[in-house]
Amino acid sequence: MQAFVTGATGFVGAAVVRELLSHGVSVRALVRPNSNRRNVEGLDIEIVEGDLRDSHALPDALAGCEILFHVAAYYTTREEDARTMYEINVGGTKNLLTAAWHTGVEKVVHTSTIGTIGQSVEGALPTEDTEFNLWETCSHYVKSKYLAEMVALSMGQQGLQVVVVNPTAPLGPRDIKPTSTGQRVIACLEGHVPSFVPGGINFVAVQDVARGHWLAAAKGHPGRRYLLGNIKGNLMVEDFVQLVEKVSGVPVPRQRRRNPLSRARQWLRPDPRPQGTRPAALVCDPSRAVRELGLTQTPLEDALREEAEWFRAHGYLGEPRREPEGVAAS
DSSP states (O other), X not given: OEEEEESTTSHHHHHHHHHHHHTTOEXXXXXXXXXXXXXXXXXXXXXXXXXXTOTTTHHHHHTTOSEEEEOEEEEOOOGGGHHHHHIIIIIHHHHHHHHHHHHTOOEEEEEOOGGGSOOOSSSSOOOTTSOOXXXXXXXXXXXXXXXXXXXXXXXXXXXOOEEEEEEOEEESSOOOSOOHHHHHHHHHHTTXXXXXXXXXXXXXXXXXXXXXXXXXXXXXXXXXXXXXXXXXXXXXXXXHXXXXXXXXXXXXXXXXXXOTTHHHHHHHSOOXXXXXXXXXXXXXXXXXXXXXXXXXXXXXXXXXXXXXXXXXXXXXXTSOOOOOOEEEEO
């Protein structure tokens, strides 16, 4: 089997490539000419240089591939770069899936994000069926990923076999940028309380996310979305800090921890979100992927320990941190 992978040099994309290789799948990766290829060095894959915005070159790049894993996305918080983000995330997705349609790709796994899952108005954990209701308050990145997901599902309605996966916050090695999740881990390893989403975050081992992509290709129902998360992975900042402390042995100053009453206060303060929605949160119920795909559930302690060791071994501690941006896994 020949697979085509975008975003292969990123955190999630590189894990997907390794998962595919472990199943004997041949991998062709679309890589930008100036991308950091450290995550795929030494791997037996075919590299094709290109850009998702170049619609004319994509059919040749995809020729002969039976399955497409579209993991790449452009991420930035800079307002002046928002247009480029829409061009790549939305326009690039349309270009790629159109090329896949014309070249006879048999199945597409489109990587979206938990950010395109709506907030429940009843207070229950959101699932893949929770309607997106965050357009007025979400970032340009989330908007671009939501629109890209709509493009993918629309192509599915035209006959392309498309499965959408929505990873939560991945933990594990090779977070080279690092991502916002990796920056939270580094902050804890340096003895600081990290920035955090008020309503909590669902964390998952990156190896489970990669395996979820493979399982989505093998077992996923076309037109369906699957949250790739950990059933026990919904954590508040206090939980996350304690977990990092447990696996790393690095204490975070107690006086800098959030007051335990903050969990209650976050529900009481005025909120600009649409009436009836919960405070900002990236928590969810990922049981569909476990039930339908057989998604593995690696203990978060194991994933965090591996990530902490990787950051230490590669000199990330003590380095200045900045918001990650660029073409990478969602």
